[in-house]
Amino acid sequence: MPNILKDTAVVDIDLNDDAIFKPTKQIFLGAMTKANLTALLNNGDISESDFNKVLDAAHCYFKYALVYLQKKFPLTNELLANAKWIDVPNRIKSNWNNVEYFLDRYHDLLSDTSVEVVYDEFLDYQTLMDTDIEAKAWEEAKVIDCEEEGVPTVFHYRVDVLWWHIANLKIPGTNVPRFSHLFKVAEIILVLPHSNAEEERLFSIVRKNKTDSRSSLKLDGTLSSILAMKSRFQESVVPCYKWQPEEEVLKKAKKATLNYNKIVCENCLSYSIQDTVLQ
Secondary structure (H helix, E strand, C coil): CHHHHHHCCHHHCCCCCHHHCCCHHHCCCCHHHHHHHHHHHHCCCCCHHHHHHHHHHHHHHHHHHHHHHHHHCCCCCHHHHHHHHHCHHHHHHCCHHHHHHHHHHCCCCCCCCCHHHHHHHHHHHHCCCHHHCCHHHHHHHEEEEEEECCEEEEEEECHHHHHHHHHCCECCCCCCECCHHHHHHHHHHHCCCCCCHHHHHHHHHHHHHCCHHHCCCCCCCHHHHHHHHHHHCCCCCCCHHHCCCCHHHHHHHHHHHHHHHHHHHHHHHHHHHHHHHHC
16 A cells, blocks of 8 residues: 555565555556456456456466565665665765775775765755756756656656766866765766676576587686677677777887897897707
């Protein structure tokens, strides 16, 4: 029920309490599905009992999907709970403890960062006016989640884009960065991986390239080069075998190869002379 979601934290909802769920007949299955089911019922193709079985099955599916989410999602993760302060539109809802958590947890990375300065910049950040950030920045960061008749109805802002602009703000009347210390803390959060999808994708590329017929590929040699190329130039954009390096890169590579061959030849000649003399 909507009032349950509004008044209770997700982790505190008792999903074993049937009273919190909507009545089965109020479950939304989608307009087309509901219309087809109703048509089948009205035409006598299915009985009312069968109709209700579908609704009961949907109820069970949604219920256990929520149970799964409650168990698997990191809803109580301390790091994520404290990372909310980088959400620029909701910055006023966060507090200093959220920032302090990262100062303590990543002390080695932030050892040269003054806590007092970070605190002052955090207060400045919380009282920052939306207009202090360029309208262009808000437009670049805007991501439309849902729209009706071409008009956005639900959207959010990318924090990485907004923080890039915040990092470039200057103290009024000077050329001094306004949030240089606070941005160092925000950077740590921004680079934290959201999932292991990228790693799994890399493992998949390894399996496709290091096969039984190519088992001699070395991780620190050809295999790493193949992985680097395929990661940089994805086949959905530019297949790696079609990649053309810049002319300047080719010139430097050719020059380096010539120099290398020259040195090798000189060394070989030197060793050959020494062997002749010694014989």
